[in-house]
Amino acid sequence: MSAEREQDYVVVGQIRTVYGVRGWLKLQSFTEPVDNIFTYQPWFLNVNGRWEPVKIEAHGGASGALNVKFAGLDDRELAKRYINAEIGVPADRLPELADGEYYWRDLEGCRVVNLAGYDFGVVDHLLETGANDVLVVKANAKDAFGQKERMLPFVPEQVVLKVDLENRVITVDWDPDF
Secondary structure (H helix, E strand, C coil), X not given: CCCCCCCCEEEEEEEXXXXXXXXEEEEEECCCCHHHHHHCCCEEEEECCEEEEECEEEEECCCCCEXXXXXXXXXXXXXXXXXXXXXXXXHXXXXXXXXXXXXXXXXXXXXXXXXXXXXXXXXXXXXXXXXXXXXXXXXXXXXXXCCCEEXXXXXXXXXXXXXXXXXXXXXXXXXCCC
């Protein structure tokens, strides 16, 4: 391993396509609300597996569409190299959350167990459903119920009783039969 430690980036969006002829790009935000993406700085783009710094010159949009213009990028053809690039910010630049709030990235990889000690498996990812977020748990290979994946609602104090990020364990009130 090299002496230079790779920066830990959090993906907050993705470049979708070019917009116009002067180097503008359309993007998809993964933040809530969506225009909060512009409050996270500095931006880095993951292009072909390498994170490259970019400087926002301008941004805008209407009707929920978000557009961005990077400094020094004034040509549509050159802007095409960024299509599908992930937008990342250094993890240490994210704001601190209030108690009981979590970044999804911190929940991914946590083991999920119920009050009786049944081990459901590990959180693979989360889904936003509108009503509540959902933990998508990759089940253990030895799951007694033959499940490969489980979906548990992320409802604090009802389903999710405790989140222990230090030990990477989420305790739930959930029946393995369900």
